[in-house]
Amino acid sequence: MEFPEKVTINEMVLRDGLQLEKKLLSVEEKKILFSSLQEAGVKSFELGSFVHPKLVPQMANSGELFEKIAREDMDLIGLVPNLKGAERAKEFGVDRINFVFSASDTHNMQNVQKTTAESIEELKKINEFCERNEMVLTVTIATSFGCPFEGDISKKRILATIEQLVGLTIGDITLADTTGMANPKQVYELLKEVKNSFPEQTFNLHFHNTRGMGLANILAGLQAGVTGFDTALGGLGGCPFAPGATGNVCTEDVVHMLHSMGIQTDIRLEGLLKASALLENMIGHQNSSYLLKAGPYNRKYPVPVSN
């Protein structure tokens, strides 16, 4: 059982984590949450998205948030669904954008009213735009491990989708398990195959813990040699299809597992737990972090004194 020595965590709470929360956070609140995570040592963030404010009201202040946060030593990423989003991101000084589309046509139609092929055409335009404007472009392929409408998504389809991105000036590609359908065997096999087929490309993973397999899937990803994972503080995120189901795999639970296995992250768990408690106050309800309830594995308890 082999693992990488070091892993990079890309913190999603300010985008994927918050976007379904009913209580809208102000730019000031988001900045406080960001600072708390920054203090814990987190250096990569998906900070917001440039979608239509009516579709995702929680993201309406994303541009303002980007303007108010210093980018020094930080990877601050804005999600964009189309070229217009990329143009808006640039207006706010964003220099790293992540373009998301689905491997499933049905899911992609639901999300952005485009087929997968149409989204890839859009990506080519965004790629040109980013080259012209010296912006870094990364890509997330949603529903890479299954689609809630279509069901299984074959390895062949994912490989063919990635093939179409070859030649673009893109950074990492993230394979996303958008609605928590992946299992560890599938993760290991798909990642081994895409890494073999595209040895020059870096692949990251994005899991939701909808069916409790988030950490097991990360373990499988580590064994396939993956070193970058999207996670969200407090496991925030939810799922529009499964009421009560949890969201993104939880940052503090992931970091705790990695550290307990001797894998470095440069993040301080104690700092994450402070940020997670702060998050609960801001959103006004409990989050789904295990660590916030139980504390780390090496927490010792006093021996009860008998009477």
Add this chain to the structure above:
Amino acid sequence: MEFPEKVTINEMVLRDGLQLEKKLLSVEEKKILFSSLQEAGVKSFELGSFVHPKLVPQMANSGELFEKIAREDMDLIGLVPNLKGAERAKEFGVDRINFVFSASDTHNMQNVQKTTAESIEELKKINEFCERNEMVLTVTIATSFGCPFEGDISKKRILATIEQLVGLTIGDITLADTTGMANPKQVYELLKEVKNSFPEQTFNLHFHNTRGMGLANILAGLQAGVTGFDTALGGLGGCPFAPGATGNVCTEDVVHMLHSMGIQTDIRLEGLLKASALLENMIGHQNSSYLLKAGPYNRKYPVPVSN
């Protein structure tokens, strides 16, 4: 990444799962829960324990429950903490008992007011008693992956503890992560080592999901070749030290992961979900099953119709 083809689930909800629940279930209710699990295909159960009724009131009707359930084709196990418990189990016709002691002296003192060495002496007496009475004896070593009072428990200590059981007429040995301290690397390494050191002995695993790593630890156990796991319906169990923390690793979540990886269990997931809903009604609160909220990975959703 290699796995066994088939795994045996030992259902703990009627013992470890219920023992911290405040609402006491009647023998009739426990029988209904048992039947529901039996219908789902579960064939191995830890059904109750023979401890002092004042210490664990939920277990006071364990003997009566054993008397009212037919043992045909079933492994029905009673937990015993000492010889007296084994004698009481026999009075109720129990023919399979599981003796639990801790690898940590401090934890064992808290549980049964004995050092580990004293418990092993007790085990030898129970072993003789079982041989005389043709009862099957299995053993669980608690705190095998860490102790909430002492901290780390070394591999050396576990190996030395197992060494002392050689020569007894015992069946499987279960290594238990009693308070959810194990990580996947540790699980893989310890299990590889004990299986190498005692190649004739079958080792099972018992995890709590206190820090969310239950399924990841099972994945590591599978990779080390383990084929028997204790789980509890609805993830029931809790932890006396960590209020709000979840309990045993959840049967339906484990079975769902195994099936999605192509590993057989002879258990029907749909039946487990029915039993899990029934359990919530009986205990009067939500359990911590992911599957009960989200449904299986292959559940398809209708495509929303736009206006």
